[in-house]
Amino acid sequence: MKQFFLIVLMLCVISFVSSSNSGEINILEPYTVHIIDWEIANLIVHVQSKDNDLGNHTMTIHDAFHWKFRRNFGETTEFIGNFYWMTLDNQVYQEVDFQVFNNDIADECGNKLSENHCYWFVTTVGFYFAKGSPSGWVLKYTWGN
Numbered sequence: 001m002k003q004f005f006l007i008v009l010m011l012c013v014i015s016f017v018s019s020s021n022s023g024e025i026n027i028l029e030p031y032t033v034h035i036i037d038w039e040i041a042n043l044i045v046h047v048q049s050k051d052n053d054l055g056n057h058t059m060t061i062h063d064a065f066h067w068k069f070r071r072n073f074g075e076t077t078e079f080i081g082n083f084y085w086m087t088l089d090n091q092v093y094q095e096v097d098f099q100v101f102n103n104d105i106a107d108e109c110g111n112k113l114s115e116n117h118c119y120w121f122v123t124t125v126g127f128y129f130a131k132g133s134p135s136g137w138v139l140k141y142t143w144g145n
């Protein structure tokens with residue numbers, strides 16, 4: 001009887017947690033992803049996941065933004081970044097899309113239960129990645145490939 005009660009209680013907790021975030025259970029490792037514009041005078045960055053659209057961020061040289069989330073229970077959390085290198089009169093000069101967060105990036109970033117930081121550093125060459133702190137950059141993508 002006691003076990004039955006515990007099982008019912010657990011099911012209630014699970015359904016409460018999952019209903020609070022459109023069917024997904026976000027209880028796993030916390031991540032902060034940072035996007036840093038290092039060299040582009042007019043950069044538009046659009047980040048979105050399946051259930052979260054962060055909208056367009058218009059950035060100029062040395063602007064940065066970040067967002068925080070937890071991985072979901074199925075570890076299917078993915079964020080896509082659309083990067084638009086704009087001319088000064090707001091025409092798209094170059095455009096690149098890639099996943100700024102997914103399972104592979106999570107593995108590179110780390111999986112501490114406290115806090116994990118992933119950095120994307122945008123230059124006129126492309127997109128450099130670092131984990132933990134903004135140093136030790138590795139070029140992952142270039143514009144126009």
Ligand SMILES: *[C@@H]1O[C@H](CO)[C@@H](O)[C@H](O)[C@H]1NC(C)=O
Pocket residue numbers: 044046055056084092
């Ligand atoms: C974001 O900016 C891009 C590039 O200018 C544009 O194509 C897109 O429509 C914008 N999206 C929104 C929601 O404003």
